[in-house]
Amino acid sequence: MFCYQCEQTSKGQGCDQVGVCGKTSDVAALQDLLLHAVKGLSLYAVEGRKVGINDEQVNQFTCKAVFSTLTNVNFDPDRFVGLIRECVAIRNALKEKVKNAGGKTDFSGGPAVFVPADTLRALVEQGERNGIKSDPGINPDILSLKELLTYGVKGTAAYADHALILGQKDDAVFAFIQEALAATLADPGVDELVGLALKCGQINLRAMELLDAGNTGTYGHPVPTTVPLGAKKGKAILVSGHDLKDLGNLLKQTEGKGIHVYTHGEMLPCHGYPELKKYAHLYGHYGTAWQNQSREFDAFPGAILMTTNCIQKPKKSYQDNIFTAGTVGFPGVAHIADDNFAPVIKKALEMPGFYEDVDGRSVMTGFARNTVMGVAGTVIEAVKNKAIRHFFLVAGCDGAKPGRNYYTEFAEKVPQDCVILTLACGKFRFFDKDMGQIGGIPRLLDVGQCNDAFSAVQIAVALAGAFNCGVNDLPLSMVLSWYEQKAVAILLTLLSLGIKNIRLGPSLPAFVSPNVLNVLVEKFNIMPIQTPDEDLKAILG
Numbered sequence: 001m002f003c004y005q006c007e008q009t010s011k012g013q014g015c016d017q018v019g020v021c022g023k024t025s026d027v028a029a030l031q032d033l034l035l036h037a038v039k040g041l042s043l044y045a046v047e048g049r050k051v052g053i054n055d056e057q058v059n060q061f062t063c064k065a066v067f068s069t070l071t072n073v074n075f076d077p078d079r080f081v082g083l084i085r086e087c088v089a090i091r092n093a094l095k096e097k098v099k100n101a102g103g104k105t106d107f108s109g110g111p112a113v114f115v116p117a118d119t120l121r122a123l124v125e126q127g128e129r130n131g132i133k134s135d136p137g138i139n140p141d142i143l144s145l146k147e148l149l150t151y152g153v154k155g156t157a158a159y160a161d162h163a164l165i166l167g168q169k170d171d172a173v174f175a176f177i178q179e180a181l182a183a184t185l186a187d188p189g190v191d192e193l194v195g196l197a198l199k200c201g202q203i204n205l206r207a208m209e210l211l212d213a214g215n216t217g218t219y220g221h222p223v224p225t226t227v228p229l230g231a232k233k234g235k236a237i238l239v240s241g242h243d244l245k246d247l248g249n250l251l252k253q254t255e256g257k258g259i260h261v262y263t264h265g266e267m268l269p270c271h272g273y274p275e276l277k278k279y280a281h282l283y284g285h286y287g288t289a290w291q292n293q294s295r296e297f298d299a300f301p302g303a304i305l306m307t308t309n310c311i312q313k314p315k316k317s318y319q320d321n322i323f324t325a326g327t328v329g330f331p332g333v334a335h336i337a338d339d340n341f342a343p344v345i346k347k348a349l350e351m352p353g354f355y356e357d358v359d360g361r362s363v364m365t366g367f368a369r370n371t372v373m374g375v376a377g378t379v380i381e382a383v384k385n386k387a388i389r390h391f392f393l394v395a396g397c398d399g400a401k402p403g404r405n406y407y408t409e410f411a412e413k414v415p416q417d418c419v420i421l422t423l424a425c426g427k428f429r430f431f432d433k434d435m436g437q438i439g440g441i442p443r444l445l446d447v448g449q450c451n452d453a454f455s456a457v458q459i460a461v462a463l464a465g466a467f468n469c470g471v472n473d474l475p476l477s478m479v480l481s482w483y484e485q486k487a488v489a490i491l492l493t494l495l496s497l498g499i500k501n502i503r504l505g506p507s508l509p510a511f512v513s514p515n516v517l518n519v520l521v522e523k524f525n526i527m528p529i530q531t532p533d534e535d536l537k538a539i540l541g
């Protein structure tokens with residue numbers, strides 16, 4: 001196997017025996033083979049559009065299949081075997097339609113004509129022949145850009161899938177995902193790939209806009225909400241991942257059953273949505289970010305539902321209490337495929353739950369675009385009268401690396417006259433610190449999940465509008481942490497908006513070659529994080 005798509009990749013170079021994430025070499029090969037098959041499907045989808053064939057099943061499958069290959073989403077070989085076979089069946093049906101409509105279908109060789117082998121072992125061997133290193137003669141910069149584009153597409157497909165679940169879609173998003181995947185099969189040059197990577201950023205913004213519309217259209221605009229970190233005596237279910245619809249359905253199905261529902265990880269911002277917070281049994285938040293789940297899930301006395309990334313190999317102690325839904329999968333873990341959470345509820349009722357109330361502190365969430373723009377006048381006044389000197393967007397993924405302490409220390413050292421906007425699971429490095437207020441505005445504003453990066457972009461654009469300047473001219477600095485491919489897509493979005501001077505850590509992507517990094521530095525002045533003191537000094541002077 002060879003995989004270097006995430007930040008924790010082995011030795012900062014690539015996982016080649018087993019994933020640091022726990023991905024086996026077999027699953028790595030099956031993910032590579034699925035991506036290979038989806039590229040073949042994309043070739044026909046691109047040709048189909050030229051002759052008026054646009055197939056909804058193909059579009060939705062493309063997003064779901066690509067999302068499955070994201071870090072920490074699906075570790076189940078059987079699910080990948082099913083997806084590979086489904087992909088080829090859909091591809092063959094699409095090919096027939098495109099042919100009948102007079103479109104091009106005479107592709108020879110490669111993923112366009114790939115036939116999946118009969119056995120798991122033989123499929124793994126097919127996957128091994130179609131991985132990142134399958135073309136040893138490729139120019140390293142072309143490979144780097146192709147992988148940058150592929151990971152951006154993976155993040156975009158994930159957001160498009162999240163949006164689809166809430167009924168939001170735009171054919172421009174599907175068309176681009178397929179165009180980009182098909183383009184990786186051709187012989188694109190550096191300029192074309194750079195252009196596609198930046199277009200991926202634009203399209204990802206659209207996918208995130210759709211997701212924002214899905215979330216706020218279904219559950220209302222988040223409002224500032226105090227979330228307890230303690231627990232209530234009684235039966236309990238913990239929901240992790242990012243999917244609001246799963247949480248909404250679960251809350252409906254647990255009503256009146258004497259079960260308290262808790263959020264974990266990226267589900268924390270769900271407490272701010274009116275149509276979710278209306279359920280009195282959505283009690284509080286339990287635990288921190290994904291990499292701490294084996295300790296936190298182990299100690300949780302109820303059932304656990306994992307709705308999206310990031311799942312880790314469950315410990316034996318809670319393997320029978322955890323369930324997956326949607327694209328998530330882990331061998332031996334029960335999967336809910338039909339939105340019916342009865343097995344999760346049954347498990348929660350069998351388990352002891354919390355024996356007594358547990359006191360805890362509380363945190364605030366719900367500072368998404370609607371809320372922040374609602375106090376724009378106060379914020380602008382505070383900047384003008386110098387009560388607020390600077391804004392920091394300290395946002396992105398968390399992870400296990402010790403270097404991620406940078407973000408805790410950075411947040412702690414941000415001067416008292418500055419405001420921190422945050423989003424995604426990296427916030428758990430500092431989310432429960434009391435940072436006080438400036439003129440009634442909390443100094444720490446939780447904009448939401450990584451899925452809410454659209455909201456942060458809207459806030460930045462609105463501030464720029466209010467100050468009559470560009471986003472790069474605002475007293476705003478972005479200090480980002482990345483881990484997986486949703487973060488790659490968000491980074492491409494920020495670059496496509498022309499945003500410069502982003503500080504990125506804890507380490508730079510292994511898939512970015514020195515020459516590609518030079519381009520990013522020259523065009524966008526991307527910087528690796530240094531120490532909190534050095535970076536604060538450089539930013540604030």
Ligand code: SF4
Pocket residue numbers: 003004005006007008009010014015018019020021022023071072
């Ligand atoms: Fe390694 Fe990350 Fe790939 Fe897992 S997803 S195999 S940790 S690079």
Ligand code: SF3
Pocket residue numbers: 072242265266290309310396397398424425426449450451483484486487
């Ligand atoms: Fe986190 Fe997986 Fe990226 Fe959603 S939960 S931000 S890492």
